[in-house]
Amino acid sequence: MSSAPVAANIEDRPRPVGDAGRAGQFVFVAAIILLCAWILVPLYLLFVNTLSSPAEVTGFPKSGLPSFSMGSVQFFLSFSGVGQALWNSLLVAVLTMVFSILLGAPAGYALSRFEFPGKEIFRLLVVMTRAFPLPLLALPLAVMFIRTGLDDTALGLALVHTVLALPFAVLITFSLFAGIPVELEEAAWTLGCNRLQAFIKVILPLVLPGIVASAVFAFTISWNEVFAASVLTIENRTLTAFLVQNLNVSPLHLKFAGGTALVLPALIFIFAVRKYLFAMWGIANR
Amino acid sequence: MAEIVIKNVAKSFGAFQALHALDMAIADQEFMVLLGASGCGKTTLLRIIAGLETPTQGEVWIGGRRVDHLPPRQRGISMVFQNYAVFPHLTVFENIAFGLRMQKMGQPEVERRVRRTAELMHIEQLLERYSGQLSGGQRQRVAVARALAMEPDVILMDEPLSNLDALLRLEMRAELKGVLAESKTTTIYVTHDQVEAMSLADRISVMNGGKIVQNDSPVEIYRNPAARFVGSFIGNPPMNFIPAKRTDNGRWAVAGLELDGPRTERELIEFAIRPEDVFPGEEGFVADVRVVEPLGAHTLVTCDVAGKPFRAVLESDRRVSPGETLKLMPAASRIRWFDLDTQTAIPA
Numbered sequence: 172m173s174s175a176p177v178a179a180n181i182e183d184r185p186r187p188v189g190d191a192g193r194a195g196q197f198v199f200v201a202a203i204i205l206l207c208a209w210i211l212v213p214l215y216l217l218f219v220n221t222l223s224s225p226a227e228v229t230g231f232p233k234s235g236l237p238s239f240s241m242g243s244v245q246f247f248l249s250f251s252g253v254g255q256a257l258w259n260s261l262l263v264a265v266l267t268m269v270f271s272i273l274l275g276a277p278a279g280y281a282l283s284r285f286e287f288p289g290k291e292i293f294r295l296l297v298v299m300t301r302a303f304p305l306p307l308l309a310l311p312l313a314v315m316f317i318r319t320g321l322d323d324t325a326l327g328l329a330l331v332h333t334v335l336a337l338p339f340a341v342l343i344t345f346s347l348f349a350g351i352p353v354e355l356e357e358a359a360w361t362l363g364c365n366r367l368q369a370f371i372k373v374i375l376p377l378v379l380p381g382i383v384a385s386a387v388f389a390f391t392i393s394w395n396e397v398f399a400a401s402v403l404t405i406e407n408r409t410l411t412a413f414l415v416q417n418l419n420v421s422p423l424h425l426k427f428a429g430g431t432a433l434v435l436p437a438l439i440f441i442f443a444v445r446k447y448l449f450a451m452w453g454i455a456n457r
Numbered sequence: 458m459a460e461i462v463i464k465n466v467a468k469s470f471g472a473f474q475a476l477h478a479l480d481m482a483i484a485d486q487e488f489m490v491l492l493g494a495s496g497c498g499k500t501t502l503l504r505i506i507a508g509l510e511t512p513t514q515g516e517v518w519i520g521g522r523r524v525d526h527l528p529p530r531q532r533g534i535s536m537v538f539q540n541y542a543v544f545p546h547l548t549v550f551e552n553i554a555f556g557l558r559m560q561k562m563g564q565p566e567v568e569r570r571v572r573r574t575a576e577l578m579h580i581e582q583l584l585e586r587y588s589g590q591l592s593g594g595q596r597q598r599v600a601v602a603r604a605l606a607m608e609p610d611v612i613l614m615d616e617p618l619s620n621l622d623a624l625l626r627l628e629m630r631a632e633l634k635g636v637l638a639e640s641k642t643t644t645i646y647v648t649h650d651q652v653e654a655m656s657l658a659d660r661i662s663v664m665n666g667g668k669i670v671q672n673d674s675p676v677e678i679y680r681n682p683a684a685r686f687v688g689s690f691i692g693n694p695p696m697n698f699i700p701a702k703r704t705d706n707g708r709w710a711v712a713g714l715e716l717d718g719p720r721t722e723r724e725l726i727e728f729a730i731r732p733e734d735v736f737p738g739e740e741g742f743v744a745d746v747r748v749v750e751p752l753g754a755h756t757l758v759t760c761d762v763a764g765k766p767f768r769a770v771l772e773s774d775r776r777v778s779p780g781e782t783l784k785l786m787p788a789a790s791r792i793r794w795f796d797l798d799t800q801t802a803i804p805a
C-alpha cells in the first residue's frame with residue numbers, strides 16, 4: 172500500500188471558521204479545568220483527611236469522602252498553644268499588611284508621579300531587597316531585636332515581614348498609580364482640590380481594588396513566612412513557626428489538621444476581598 | 458476683571474525648548490483663540506496659565522494678580538483637557554458637580570447648574586451614566602460642561618470640540634460663544650480648526666515652534682499675514698507662494714509676469730496670493746491644470762505655475778478640466794510679499 176490513497180482520503184475542503192473556534196474553546200475549557208484541579212484537588216484531599224478519623228487517614232483503601240469525624244480537629248485545637256499561635260499569625264499578618272501599604276503606596280505614588288534623581292536606582296533597589304538572603308540577616312537581626320526589645324513580639328516580626336512584602340507593595344501600587352492618567356488628578360486640582368483632596372476624591376477610589384489586592388498579597392506573604400518567624404519568636408510563635416516546630420513529631424492526622432489551619436484563614440480572607448481582585452483583573456463588578 | 462498677562466514666559470523640557478519667551482495679553486472677557494500646528498506648544502502654554510506646569514522663566518498675571526506661584530485651584534480658572542479627563546468613577550452628573558461640591562455649594566444650586574450646563578451641551582439624558590458608557594464626543598461635552606458649571610473668571614479650553622461631528626460642532630460652537638459672552642468669561646481656546654478659530658475669536662494668536670508669530674483679529678490674520686508661516690497655515694487651501702526677482706526699483710518678475718511690488722534692495726523675495734484672489738482671463742500666470750475638485754459653490758483647481766503647485770478657487774459655473782491651460786491674474790490689492798530670509802511680510 173502506498174501512501175497515495177491515504178492522502179486522497181484526507182479531506183481538503185474549506186471548513187467553517189466555527190470549527191477552529193470550537194477547538195479553541197475546547198482547549199480553553201480544558202485549561203480551566205486543569206488549573207482548577209491543580210488548586211482544588213490538594214485542597215480537597217487536605218480537607219478530607221482533616222475531617223476523617225485518625226484510623227481512616229492512615230488506613231487503606233480510602234473512601235475519598237470525609238466521614239466528618241471532628242476528632243483530629245478537636246485534638247488539634249485543644250493542643251496547647253494553637254489558639255495563641257493562630258492569633259499571633261493573624262496579628263503579624265494584619266500589621267504587615269497595614270505597614271506595607273502605608274509605606275509602599277506612597278512610594279509607588281511618588282515613583283509614578285515625580286521625577287527625582289536616583290529614581291531608577293531606587294526602583295532597582297526595591298527589587299534587590301528580595302534577592303538578599305534572609306538567613307544571612309537572621310543572626311544580626313536577632314541580636315538587634317534583642318537589644319531593642321523587639322524580639323519575640325508581633326511588631327518586630329511584622330517589621331521583618333513588611334520588609335519582605337514591601338517590594339511587591341511598591342511595585343504593584345506603582346503600576347496602579349502609573350495606570351491612572353495624570354490629567355484626572357490635574358482636572359481635580361483645577362476644580363478646586365489640593366493635592367490631598369484630589370488624591371482622596373479621584374485617585375483613591377480608582378486604585379482601591381488594586382490596593383486591596385496588594386494588601387492581600389502582603390497578608391499572605393506574612394502568613395506563609397516561616398523562617399524569620401522561627402528565628403525571631405520563641406514564646407509568641409506564629410502558626411507556621413509553631414507548626415514547623417511541633418508537627419514533624421506529630422501523627423499524620425494532626426499534620427493534616429495543621430495544614431488546614433494554615434490554609435483556611437488565607438482562603439477566607441481572599442474570598443472576602445475577591446470582588447476587588449476581580450475588579451483589578453478587569454472583570455466588571457459594577 | 459480677569460485679564461491675563463503673560464510676560465516673557467519660556468518653558469524647556471530638558472534640552473528641548475517648548476516655549477520661547479512669550480509675551481501676551483488677553484483682555485477681560487476677550488475670546489482668544491490659539492492656533493498652530495501640532496506640537497507647537499499650545500497645550501504647554503495653557504498648562505502654564507492653569508498652573509499645571511511651572512514656566513522656566515517669566516510671569517503669569519490673572520486679574521491683576523501674579524499667579525505663577527499659586528496652585529491651580531487659587532487661580533480662578535477652569536480647564537477643558539485635550540483628552541477630556543472625565544472621572545471614570547463618577548456619573549456624568551457628579552462629574553459636572555465635582556467642582557461645585559468642592560465649593561460646598563448647596564444641593565439645589567448644584568442641581569440647577571448641572572442641569573443647565575448639561576442642557577447646553579446636549580447631554581441632559583446622560584447624567585446617570587459613567588464615562589465608560591459614553592462616546593468620545595459625549596465625554597468631551599461632559600468635560601466642557603464640567604468647566605462651564607464652575608462659572609470661572611477664566612476658562613481654558615484645549616480643543617474642546619475636536620471630537621464632534623461637523624453639525625454638532627457648529628451648534629456647540631454657537632452655544633459656547635453665546636454662553637461665554639453672557640457670563641463675561643475670559644476665554645483661551647485652542648483649536649486646529651481654522652473655521653472655528655475665525656468664527657469664535659475676538660483675536661487669534663498663531664503659534665509656531667513655541668513662538669507667537671501673529672496676534673491679531675481674524676480678518677487681519679487672514680488678509681495680512683505677518684509671516685510666511687501664517688499665510689501658509691491659515692486658509693483652506695492656504696496661500697500660494699512664488700519666488701519674485703527684482704527687475705527694476707519696485708518691479709518684480711513673478712512666473713513670467715512683471716508686477717508692482719515693494720521698493721527694497723533685495724534681489725529675491727516671495728510673492729504670495731490667496732487661491733480665491735486669482736481670476737482666469739486673457740492675461741496672467743500660465744497655469745497647467747492638474748486636478749479639479751468641485752466643492753459646490755466653488756471649484757478648487759490645482760495647477761502648475763512655473764513648475765510649482767498653485768491652487769486657485771474659481772466660480773463653479775466655469776468649466777475646467779485637467780490638461781487645460783489657464784491664464785490666472787492675481788488681484789493687485791490682495792498681493793502680499795515676504796522676505797525670504799526673515800520669513801516676514803514686506804509692506805508694499
Ligand SMILES: Nc1ncnc2c1ncn2[C@@H]1O[C@H](COP(=O)(O)OP(=O)(O)OP(=O)(O)O)[C@@H](O)[C@H]1O
Pocket residue numbers: 470473475493494495496497498499500501502539
Ligand atoms: N512633559 C513633556 N516632556 C517633554 N516634552 C514635552 C512635554 N510636554 C510637551 N512636550 C513637548 O513640547 C512640545 C509642545 O507640546 P504641546 O503639547 O504644548 O503641543 P500642542 O501645540 O498642544 O500640540 P497638539 O496640537 O498636538 O496638542 C511638543 O514638541 C512636545 O513633544
Ligand SMILES: [Mg+2]
Pocket residue numbers: 499500501539615
Ligand atoms: Mg495640545
